[in-house]
Amino acid sequence: MLSEVNLAGIYVPPLLFYACAMLPLFLLLQTILARIGLLRRVWHPALIEFAAALSILALFILYA
């Protein structure tokens, strides 16, 4: 896990970097899920999407 990131003298929390990295991956995953029609079959699509976003973020925090 990263510690604080020095960006031109400004200390930025690592969570921000992880969240920024998570976003494109999540959008890609969301498009794939929509294309294969999985989101039509689940009870709460937003919950699945939220869980997917959190999982990607957690993976970044654990392994990046």
Next chain:
Amino acid sequence: MAAIGTVWLEWLTEQAPCRLKKGLSLVLRIDLFSPQWGYIFRSALAAALALGIGFVCQVETPYSAATTVLLVANANQGAVLAKGTWRVIGTLIGGLVAILLMGFSAQTPALFVLGFALWLGLCTGGAMIFRHFRASGAAVAGYTIGLATYGSLEHPDTSLEHALGRVATVVLGVVCLGVVTALLSARATPPKLDTSFARLIAAVGRFIAARLPGEAKPDTLSAVGLVPDLFALDDLLELASAESAEVALRAGTARDGMAALFASLVGASGWQSAEQPHPLIATAAIRIRQTLDAISEALASPAGAEVALRLIEAVRHDLKASAAEAERLESADGLDVLIQIDRLVEMIEDYEYALVSLTRLRSKRLHRIRRIFRFHRDWRAGLDNGLRSVLAIIIGGVFWIATGWSGGTLMLLVLAPYCVLLAMTSNPAGAAVEFVKGTVVAVPTSFVCAFLILPLIDGFPLLIAALAPFWIAGLYATTKPKYAAAALAYLVAFNTLVGANNPMTFNMASWCNQVCGWLAGVIVTLLCFRLLLPRDPMKEARRIVGAIRNDVFAVARSTRPVDRLAWEHLQHHRLSRIALTLKSDPVGLRPIMEDGFAGLQVGRALLRIRNALNQPDFPAWAQTFTRAALRDLQDRGTTPAGAANHLRATAAQLLCEHDGDTSARRLVHRVASALMDIGSLLDAHAAFFAFAGGRRC
């Protein structure tokens, strides 16, 4: 005394029970499980969550996160997600510009005000040109400067901290509201889009049926009324796309269907037939009418689209058979019948394509749409509103610098967002009055909350218990269209004036200064919209309808291929903008919409002529005549009556001199008919098509 006592006794025994009953029935009528109350509780929960996380993360102004929630809150999930996303993007851009501006204008307030005014003007212009929530992104980018630099103008060394704090609170508020709304509300817009699309297909079908030969013609206003309803599908599509990735992938299909549906509406509204139609046309009309009635019934059921599609396909085949029969007619009006059937086929094909799009929208398979749609951008409105924002900030800034009033920065902070947000509404001056009312209500309520309730409590749960009733009251008012603008102003002003912080400070002098700054801000906003470049809806509508006319003549001039559906979709957007602009003036709206429809009919006739001219069978001599007539139409020195006469003469010439094979005759006759149509439309709407002083007026 005895008399007063009797009156009171009478009131208590007779009137009080009645009033109590009335009040109780009103309270009992409140359904806390309705979607409306669901939205209110969700928004209050998200505001509390944002405030709590703001305290935990120790952001600079935690109450700003709650304010962001209350500003972005919407009953529709798609609106929350799209608005929130563009708000974050706008805040990031605005924060970056704020840091740069503070760097360039440290210790020089005049330069800062000038830079702020120019940036806000630019962003206001952008907000007027972009559509949907991109516009709110541009607006947020503009006014974030004021919010991000508030409090750091006197201490430029803290500007970076302030800007980052602002970005953090906005992101926090948007994420909290987005998560709460996504998890606790249903994705209701995609099914609503589906139902609305089906309902509008049925409505257009009924309109077509009423316009067909042999029926009493309905008022043109019914077509005018369908225009904004049809374009409302585009707004619904934007919301549904934000809610569901599946709909976003099918947005092109939905827009394609919408364009086709509008094209069929235009086809029906331009239908002109003789009092006694030819038997072939009369038979076709009866067949179409019966089918459209059946389609209207079929579309009421969820699985009716496929049935409707099969019915309309059968009608199209029958019409093609009628066209073949018309080709065999010997009489002189045989070609006229053929052209009328051609137009019926075109209308039915457009209608069929709308039904195909509906089935594709519901289908699991994705269909790639290559058509590129354009939308109207009102550059003049962008310029006017941008200029107003520049002037407002400069005037406010000069007042602030000249008086040296510390509350002046708050006035600028209020003036900037209100100038840009109100510019985006249909009645900015009216909405500014509502903003004043909302702010006035926020003053006593914030005083009660900040100085009478909050000093008595301790801890976060009690803080939320104290704030929630005030938020809920404001959120409830946002659900009532009449009070929505005032409620928004109340929520923002209340939250900021209370300024829930940790540790909480109770400073009456600072609160009074804030109240004065806030009230000055809203009053100056109202004056700006009344005095600086006041909005003239009629002028705006004329400008938009002028853009339709210019596009019509561009079709006559251009040699590039024009996609009919995409071209008509652009004009549809313009017509719906006109309907929205003149919503409160139905008398003024009608002639402008009729002119717009006439422009569309002329454009469609020109496209028919262009298609015929590009056919290899079209005779060269007829090409020469037709091109000369089109050149005359574009001649700026020609009056509409002169152009119409030339078009009619050309049509007569084409009809007299045609010879050659059947295919060429048919094409020449089609062009002659289109020229006659344009001629009669130029005559009927001469003022709209008039040329004045070498320029089209």
